[in-house]
Amino acid sequence: MAIRNLRFDGDEVLRKKSKIVEVFDEKLAQLIDDMKDTMYKNNGVGMAAPQIGILKRIVVIDIGEGPIELVNPEIIEKSKRQVGKEGCLSCPDILGVVKRPYKVTAVGYDRNKNKIEITAQGLLARAICHELDHLDGILFKDHAKEIISREDIQAKIKSKTQE
Numbered sequence: 001m002a003i004r005n006l007r008f009d010g011d012e013v014l015r016k017k018s019k020i021v022e023v024f025d026e027k028l029a030q031l032i033d034d035m036k037d038t039m040y041k042n043n044g045v046g047m048a049a050p051q052i053g054i055l056k057r058i059v060v061i062d063i064g065e066g067p068i069e070l071v072n073p074e075i076i077e078k079s080k081r082q083v084g085k086e087g088c089l090s091c092p093d094i095l096g097v098v099k100r101p102y103k104v105t106a107v108g109y110d111r112n113k114n115k116i117e118i119t120a121q122g123l124l125a126r127a128i129c130h131e132l133d134h135l136d137g138i139l140f141k142d143h144a145k146e147i148i149s150r151e152d153i154q155a156k157i158k159s160k161t162q163e
C-alpha cells in the first residue's frame, strides 16, 4: 500500500493530455493500487492518474459500490442531462455546479487488459465524466455554471446551526 502525493489546481501536470497505456504489467497494477489507496485515504469517489502527477490514461472510481478501474477509457454513448454539485481532490476549496450527461456508457480495460464496458447513470455517470476529463487536462471548474467556495458552505452551515 502506498499513498501518493496529490497534485493541486495550479500544477501544470493537471492541464496536460495523458498518454495511452501500452504496457499492462506489474508496474501498472501497482500504480492502480496506489491510486485506489490514495483515493480512499482522501475520501474521494474517483481519481485520475494526472492527479498524482502521472500522465497516463487511468482512472479509478468508487462511489460506494465498490472500486472500478479503467485503463484507456472512452465514453462511447451519453444521454440525457443532470445538473449537480461536484468537487475534486485537486481543487479542495471549491465545489461547482456542473451539467453532465445523466447516462453514459464507457469502455476501457482493467489491469489485465480485459475489456470492460460500463453503463452508468446519476452519480457514477458524473464521476466517469469528471475523471475522464482529467485525462485531457480538463478540470470541473472549467465548465461549472457556478463555483461555490467551501468556506461559504461552512459559513452557511454554521449560521444555520446558530439560528
Ligand code: ZN
Residues within 6 Å of the ligand: 087, 088, 089, 090, 130, 131, 134
Ligand atoms: Zn477531479
